[in-house]
Amino acid sequence: MDLIKAMPRKSNKPPTTKQLDQQLKWALVTDFCTWLTPIVKVGYQGKPANQSAVNAAVGYNLKNAVTGVAPNYVLDYPNVKISNGVLQEANTLEMENVLGSKLKFSWLASELNTPNTFLTDKASFVVYNPLKHKFVMLQGAAQRDDLEYTVQLPLDYVGDTVKCYVMLVREDGKMVSNSQFAGSIEVI
Numbered sequence: 001m002d003l004i005k006a007m008p009r010k011s012n013k014p015p016t017t018k019q020l021d022q023q024l025k026w027a028l029v030t031d032f033c034t035w036l037t038p039i040v041k042v043g044y045q046g047k048p049a050n051q052s053a054v055n056a057a058v059g060y061n062l063k064n065a066v067t068g069v070a071p072n073y074v075l076d077y078p079n080v081k082i083s084n085g086v087l088q089e090a091n092t093l094e095m096e097n098v099l100g101s102k103l104k105f106s107w108l109a110s111e112l113n114t115p116n117t118f119l120t121d122k123a124s125f126v127v128y129n130p131l132k133h134k135f136v137m138l139q140g141a142a143q144r145d146d147l148e149y150t151v152q153l154p155l156d157y158v159g160d161t162v163k164c165y166v167m168l169v170r171e172d173g174k175m176v177s178n179s180q181f182a183g184s185i186e187v188i
Contacts, residue, residue, distance in 0.1 A: 021070045025062060028073050032128075033057045035135055036082055039126055042139070043083025043167055043176055060084065078181045082126060083167040085176035088117040090144070090166055095182040101155050103127065105166060105182060106148040119145040120171040126179075127151060128163045144168060157187045 015023070033040055033054050040057045047056035065079040090107035098104050105125065110117045122140035129135075134154075142149035153162070164182040169175070 017070075021073075024071055025066045025073050026058070028075065029058050029061045029066060032075060032080070033061060036126065036137070039082055039124060039137055039139065039167070042124070042169055042173065043085070043179060045174075045176065046085060056084070057082065077128075077163045077184065080163075080165070080179075080181065082165050082179040083176045084178055086116055087121060087168050087170055087175045087177040088114055089177045089180050090123065090168060093166060093180050093182055095164055095185060097185060097188045098150060099188055101153045101158050101187055102150050103153065103162075103164065103185065103187070104148060104150045105164075107144075109147060110144065116175065117144070118170060119143065121168045121177075122171060123149060124167050124169060125149065125151050126165040126167075127153060128165075129157055129160050130163065131160045132157075140169065153187055159187065161186045 036057070037054055041053045044053035044056040047053055051059075060081055061075070064081070065076050066073050067076040068074045088110060091110050092108045094106050096104050121144040123142040123144065123146075124139045125137070125141055127136040136151065136153055138151060141151075161184055163184050165179045166182055167179040168177040
């Protein structure tokens, strides 16, 4: 199909309140998802062919994970999704502090013959520090059958409250789980 499109022109009209609100939400979600590009590329691999993984993540989180009233929009961290897939999630995921700026994640063994569950699935961890606007990302750090993993955080995270996520990826990288929000916790 041949298509001709005119060059975009800057509008002289001031943006409407609704447009400004949407721009604020979009900037918030885009900033968060862009930092997560390596994880999001894997986590949103099932996106439509005409869309990038980051755009798919932004679209989902824009609709489902923004809360607040203009101009004070914030991310609703439990509703943020950094991966979207059909692989079975970690069973009964828990998280606890370990002295020395560490977080221990643990989960139960999956039931035998559970669809889309493989012992060799790789667990990836994302820890976000909103105060410092920094991320710790560990891709494929543990296997599903390890049942636990301890993440070492920077020592300057002590005293900060972090937001934590876990996702599973099949060993061949062709299937992912929905991300799980493990919770918010103050680092000790």
